[in-house]
Amino acid sequence: MKRKPLMGLTLGDATGIGSELVAKTLESEDIRRMATWVVVGDERVFQQGLSVAGVTLPYQTITNIEEVERDDQVYFIDLHNLQPDAYTLGRLSAESGQATGETLTYVLKLAQQKKLDGVVYAPINKEALHSGGFHFQDELHFFASLLDCKEGFSEINVMGDLWVTRITSHVPIKQVSSLVTKERVARIIRFAHDTLINVGYDKPKIAVAALNPHAGDGGLLGTEEIDEIRPAIYEAQEQGIHVEGPYPADTIFLRLKTKPFDCLVSMYHDQAQTGMKLLGFNKGVTVSGGLPVVITTPAHGTAFDIAGQGIADPGATEQAMRLAIKLAGF
Ligand SMILES: NC(=O)C1=CN([C@@H]2O[C@H](COP(=O)(O)OP(=O)(O)OC[C@H]3O[C@@H](n4cnc5c(N)ncnc54)[C@H](O)[C@@H]3O)[C@@H](O)[C@H]2O)C=CC1
Numbered sequence: 001m002k003r004k005p006l007m008g009l010t011l012g013d014a015t016g017i018g019s020e021l022v023a024k025t026l027e028s029e030d031i032r033r034m035a036t037w038v039v040v041g042d043e044r045v046f047q048q049g050l051s052v053a054g055v056t057l058p059y060q061t062i063t064n065i066e067e068v069e070r071d072d073q074v075y076f077i078d079l080h081n082l083q084p085d086a087y088t089l090g091r092l093s094a095e096s097g098q099a100t101g102e103t104l105t106y107v108l109k110l111a112q113q114k115k116l117d118g119v120v121y122a123p124i125n126k127e128a129l130h131s132g133g134f135h136f137q138d139e140l141h142f143f144a145s146l147l148d149c150k151e152g153f154s155e156i157n158v159m160g161d162l163w164v165t166r167i168t169s170h171v172p173i174k175q176v177s178s179l180v181t182k183e184r185v186a187r188i189i190r191f192a193h194d195t196l197i198n199v200g201y202d203k204p205k206i207a208v209a210a211l212n213p214h215a216g217d218g219g220l221l222g223t224e225e226i227d228e229i230r231p232a233i234y235e236a237q238e239q240g241i242h243v244e245g246p247y248p249a250d251t252i253f254l255r256l257k258t259k260p261f262d263c264l265v266s267m268y269h270d271q272a273q274t275g276m277k278l279l280g281f282n283k284g285v286t287v288s289g290g291l292p293v294v295i296t297t298p299a300h301g302t303a304f305d306i307a308g309q310g311i312a313d314p315g316a317t318e319q320a321m322r323l324a325i326k327l328a329g330f
């Protein structure tokens with residue numbers, strides 16, 4: 001009989017909705033049956049999440065992963081790394097950011113040592129992580145550094161059958177144009193293609209968004225399409241990749257109805273994320289793609305405005321858990 005996946009699950013930033021989401025998702029018997037979940041964090045934060053969610057959950061506290069014995073049990077590794085008086089729900093806390101970074105380090109190292117099949121993390125707060133001493137552009141670069149990866153990684157957003165990746169990600173918008181180069185576009189098209197092949201697509205269809213309004217209107221509204229994006233698309237087509245574009249970004253999601261594609265390559269974060277979140281806010285998953293460890297998270301963030309109210313929707317976290325299990329090969 002095939003064994004169950006052993007999955008790491010972190011509470012995210014304690015100041016946000018993460019522990020509530022973990023409590024709500026683990027309440028589902030279906031989710032508990034799918035994997036052996038090893039929750040990692042500070043147990044007092046977890047207790048707070050259970051209380052906010054109004055969930056009672058049997059789990060076993062252990063001190064290290066080797067103590068996992070049964071596959072029908074939720075386990076908790078208590079790192080005891082965040083004092084309850086060090087943070088307030090809904091307010092940025094450097095201490096919580098530090099605990100978030102330490103917890104992710106712990107769980108990713110376990111996965112790197114193959115003691116976990118994958119990792120799901122509840123939302124973290126980038127500013128808090130940075131204030132807590134983890135001086136990276138974003139968590140993806142933090143993970144890459146931790147896992148000794150220099151290149152070849154990128155965020156991927158997934159909702160149902162639609163995959164999206166990006167030429168630029170967590171960078172100021174004023175840097176975007178200079179980063180849209182032929183080399184980068186070609187590399188990300190190849191990354192999108194390889195990612196979809198790895199998850200079982202035979203000949204994935206990729207659509208590439210333009211950067212400028214109306215795809216530059218023949219150069220009148222910008223030349224990145226002519227100088228950088230189109231040459232990269234031609235190059236990828238010559239390599240046998242089924243890729244088309246650049247298409248005007250404001251109507252690219254409408255194309256899903258008439259000329260469906262499997263993966264969208266967007267030029268910058270909000271270009272695709274706005275559409276994705278409108279298509280299904282409570283279903284979107286972000287994958288830390290191109291790393292040697294399976295890592296997923298919900299596409300939404302820490303939601304400070306509703307933290308502690310018990311109204312956070314666990315749908316995207318549940319999808320992140322399901323997708324991590326699938327990506328881990330189960
Ligand atoms: N998975 C992760 O670790 C992610 C982390 N972030 C980080 O989260 C922080 C806050 O990001 P924002 O841009 O403010 O976006 P956000 O997603 O935290 O909040 C945007 C809006 O969506 C609502 N919302 C978010 N999740 C919800 C849920 N599960 N149920 C109901 N309503 C929900 C919030 O209440 C808020 O009104 C930032 O530091 C960002 O970098 C953002 C996206 C993903």
Ligand SMILES: NCC(=O)COP(=O)(O)O
Nearest residue numbers: 139155157273286297299
């Ligand atoms: N923590 C994941 C994250 O912030 C990625 O979210 P997004 O860039 O896909 O919105």
